[in-house]
Amino acid sequence: MPFDFNLISVDPAGARLGRISTDHGAVDTPAFMPVGTQGTVKTMSSRDLREAGASIILANTYHLYLRPGEKIIEEAGGIHRFMSWDGPVLTDSGGFQVLSLADLTRIGDDGVEFKSHLDGSTHFLTPERVVEIQLSIGSDVMMVLDHCASYPCDHPAAAEAAARTALWARRSASVGGTRIVRGGCERVLFGIVQGSVYPDLRERSCREITALDFPGYAIGGLSVGEPKAETLEMVELTARCLPAERPRYLMGVGFPEDIVEGVARGVDLFDCVLPTRNARNGTVFTSEGKLVLKNAVYARDFRPLDSRCGCETCRTYSRAYLRHLFNTGEMLGPRLATIHSLYFYLHLLEEMRQVIREQRFERWREEFYRRYGRSGTKIVSRP
RNA sequence: UCCUGAGUAGCUCAAUCGGUAGAGCAUCCGGCUGUUAACCGGAGGGUUGUAGGUUCAAGUCCUACCUCAGGAG
Numbered sequence: 001m002p003f004d005f006n007l008i009s010v011d012p013a014g015a016r017l018g019r020i021s022t023d024h025g026a027v028d029t030p031a032f033m034p035v036g037t038q039g040t041v042k043t044m045s046s047r048d049l050r051e052a053g054a055s056i057i058l059a060n061t062y063h064l065y066l067r068p069g070e071k072i073i074e075e076a077g078g079i080h081r082f083m084s085w086d087g088p089v090l091t092d093s094g095g096f097q098v099l100s101l102a103d104l105t106r107i108g109d110d111g112v113e114f115k116s117h118l119d120g121s122t123h124f125l126t127p128e129r130v131v132e133i134q135l136s137i138g139s140d141v142m143m144v145l146d147h148c149a150s151y152p153c154d155h156p157a158a159a160e161a162a163a164r165t166a167l168w169a170r171r172s173a174s175v176g177g178t179r180i181v182r183g184g185c186e187r188v189l190f191g192i193v194q195g196s197v198y199p200d201l202r203e204r205s206c207r208e209i210t211a212l213d214f215p216g217y218a219i220g221g222l223s224v225g226e227p228k229a230e231t232l233e234m235v236e237l238t239a240r241c242l243p244a245e246r247p248r249y250l251m252g253v254g255f256p257e258d259i260v261e262g263v264a265r266g267v268d269l270f271d272c273v274l275p276t277r278n279a280r281n282g283t284v285f286t287s288e289g290k291l292v293l294k295n296a297v298y299a300r301d302f303r304p305l306d307s308r309c310g311c312e313t314c315r316t317y318s319r320a321y322l323r324h325l326f327n328t329g330e331m332l333g334p335r336l337a338t339i340h341s342l343y344f345y346l347h348l349l350e351e352m353r354q355v356i357r358e359q360r361f362e363r364w365r366e367e368f369y370r371r372y373g374r375s376g377t378k379i380v381s382r383p
Numbered sequence: 384u385c386c387u388g389a390g391u392a393g394c395u396c397a398a399u400c401g402g403u404a405g406a407g408c409a410u411c412c413g414g415c416u417g418u419u420a421a422c423c424g425g426a427g428g429g430u431u432g433u434a435g436g437u438u439c440a441a442g443u444c445c446u447a448c449c450u451c452a453g454g455a456g
Binding site: 033035036037038042043058060063090092093094095096097099100101104117118143146148192218220221222223224225231249250251252253254255258270271272273274276277278280281282283292294295296326327329331333334335 | 419423
């Protein structure tokens with residue numbers, strides 16, 4: 001089945017229900033993509049991911065290119081076979097690494113020069129080369145190489161990054177178009193909108209990118225340090241400029257409340273390291289807010305992490321036990337915490353799909369905040 | 384009983400010629416947004432075994448005692 005996006009319904013509030021079809025299966029949207037940068041969602045097996053409710057995962061072109069190298073993944077039969085994940089895979093282009101590895105990069109209109117964070121070797125990546133690498137990796141959704149500007153970023157610099165992103169989008173699409181059939185599977189290329197926090201730049205970027213007719217569009221360069229109100233304003237504005245019949249992907253977002261607000265503004269796809277990274281570092285997300293496992297209050301708290309959760313961790317283990325695992329440095333701790341937080345995220349999205357289907361997203365959102373807290377960062381009730 | 388060595392933060396140890404006590408771990412608390420992250424940051428915590436002495440000044444030098452370890456008998 002070729003790539004397709006079917007917009008099923010739109011809630012009166014603006015939230016969208018849809019379905020993405022790929023040769024590796026379907027993704028009901030709005031959806032959250034667990035981040036598996038190096039071809040693994042840290043601590044999670046493929047079966048764990050399925051049981052947590054994942055339908056699509058994200059991997060990173062830059063990291064896989066450095067290690068093990070895209071040729072090895074190609075020899076293995078592609079990323080799906082290599083990591084034994086038969087669902088859809090989206091690969092990020094490495095555009096974010098332009099920002100996160102800023103000390104090791106030099107950027108020009110031709111492309112980006114990376115100094116490998118592993119061995120210091122230098123690599124020059126062009127937008128064309130990044131598409132070719134992703135074709136070798138075998139992802140279902142490829143992202144164009146973009147220039148993700150830092151924050152704060154003045155207007156001229158943001159304009160330059162957005163213009164470069166548009167130039168690179170054209171060059172990316174010139175490799176084989178925006179839909180490429182390879183190995184019996186259709187691979188699609190998503191464009192990325194930039195423009196920092198400047199409405200005029202966001203609008204211009206939208207026009208330039210959508211002119212290239214990508215099968216999907218990402219909103220990039222947000223949640224890089226700007227105030228939340230600005231993030232939401234940019235999401236809202238950008239979503240309005242994007243074609244309704246194509247999926248919209250808000251890159252790198254976010255906290256549960258950020259995702260709820262993104263869905264409310266018509267976003268279909270999200271990814272973020274927060275549920276996995278924070279879990280490994282001892283903080284999990286629950287229906288009542290975040291829970292910092294290492295805190296002493298949980299030493300004798302024998303309740304599950306989240307009484308409303310049905311994950312393996314919550315069905316089997318207590319807060320006190322998880323705290324013990326973290327305090328002793330046992331590796332089961334990060335694993336059980338990751339299982340929980342991903343389950344929580346993925347089921348939060350499932351819940352949102354349900355209420356959009358039933359046209360009651362707005363009321364549900366109020367209920368969510370009553371339980372979770374407006375700030376979304378409160379410590380859950382003490383024992 | 385004698386000889387030698389050692390007693391400093393909860394633990395393991397630093398501290399120059401005598402100059403006004405630090406670190407790692409542990410504890411407690413934060414942070415983490417397209418992963419350079421099982422990571423990073425902060426805080427609390429001391430009558431330096433006890434009692435004297437020398438000195439402007441003692442964790443440091445001297446005396447006695449206490450405790451521990453090793454050795455001798």
